[in-house]
Amino acid sequence: MKIAVFVKQVPDSAAKMAVDNGTVTWGEAPLVINPWDEYAVEAALVLAEKYGGEVSALSLGGESAKEALKHALAMGCGEAILISDPAIPSPDAGATARILAAAATKLGVYLAIFGKQAIDADTGLTAPMTARLLGWPSLTLVAAITQLDAVAKSIRVERGIEEGRQVVEGKLPAILSIGKDFGEPRYPSFMGIRKASKAEIPTWSLAELGIPAPEIKVSWPEIFSPPPREVSGDLITGDSAEEIASKLVDKLLAAGVL
């Protein structure tokens, strides 16, 4: 069984983001594999270990995204492929989904696995869009995979939703997105890191996927820093904890938030 896992490279979550002349900057912070995608890699590896199969990690991005793919390789993925083409400098979620759907078709996978969302654009749209394009079930926010039957081509998952967990059975092939409840992703092993550092990562262009450059539907006319929070920073002091608590409650009642 062939499994694809899609990863994205993003600025580290500890990065201080800023906008400089309309361009997003993140100072000295490193670019890393999207933290949610580590859960997706973990899920793909767990499935391959339990039910057999090969895991291919794919990333859409520039040359630097190979580092995110190397992380996936070091965690244990069998191969990695970069999808890169100057015709798609900044795809939106829909364009990304069209490209990844074509890649999943080319690979001939039974499962394509995403992280919950990417921590840069925070859309969470790419997984269900890809599912829709392929006509596969969209099983998003998966907290547990309880059953997989390669013969009957079915999968049973628990989805983490606002109200608890929804247990859903779907036919394969399917798209999964993985939530943090799935369990901590493994660390890359020493051997894994060595292997990844030597790995050849091929690059696929749109021509190799056999698709034209997808149309971009969503434009971003402006990116800006949020207005600074106006905080007067009222420090509440007193002789005893009770006095401080009392003063604080007065303020909160006056602010109308209780």
Added chain:
Amino acid sequence: MAGNILAYVDHFKGRPLQASWEVVSAARKLAAEPDGRVTALIFGPEAEKMAQASIHYGADEALICEDASLADYRPEPIAALISKIGKEHQPDAIFFTTSTRGRELAAMVAIDLDSGVLPDVINIENQGGKLVATRPIYAGKLLAKVECRSKPQLLTLRVRAFGKPVEDSSRSGKVTKVATALGETQLATKVVDYATVEGRVSLGDAAIIVSGGRGTSNNLTLTPPAEITDEKQREIWRAQQGFRMVGELAQVLGGALGASRAAVDAGYVPYDHQVGQTGKVVSPDLYVAVGISGAIQHLAGMRTSKVIVAINKDPDAPIFGVARYGVVGDLFEIVPALTKVLKERLHK
């Protein structure tokens, strides 16, 4: 300019989310009256009952479907039905809630109707029918103005970002039953069961959140039971006592219990409680940060809260930089005192 908007009413087994009425109400404000129309889309059990409510909150009419195939939420049949209606009605926009359901429905409808999605928006300007939306990116560290170049423009609206919806029971409108777009045999998924998760927290729509951080483990006067010998387990035991105290404060305030990533990673509380960039992004009326220093990932997840209170022993903790009210002190003294005073003052 006719601003025709379809508003999807999100619900769980027939219980509507309050956010759904925010969506209907926001659509009403944006649809150019008198010729702009808001049509509520309500699919699943109790749709007829919710239809009346949707009209009271601002819809001009409602399209409903209570077919058995929609009894449990599955994105495929619902997206197909929304897309079918979208093709017939040619709306300018379709609005959804930013919820687990709203996001994926918008994504699927965008593919069906060859359009784009503006997810998790916090503000919308109507520029002659073109909607310019503002949305947080990088968990709110930055904001982006976004536009959809095609129609319908698909938007998911962030919970609590568009104000309290106003109910007007004198409003009336037509409720029309529609047929499904897909039959059961065309569906490749089946909902087998639901499992409730113990102590499930709904941070997303809480008006008040009280969160604990690493500081909850700092009460060294507490002695863990002798059978806990492992130093890490002793720390977790201490933190859990601290979190019980933080939980009591949340309870007396009628709020939800949150936590910093550091507290979750240290094993003090389950991930469900995590506020921040890799947890929940929240925006309550009142956010009380207890023993949280304020790492950038945490601040990103809560900085838009209306009033922030920080309780921390370190006066240099970054959390004080975003706090409206700060208390520099020992949380193990301040928090119980606060709970006590609140009990008295709120008559609980």
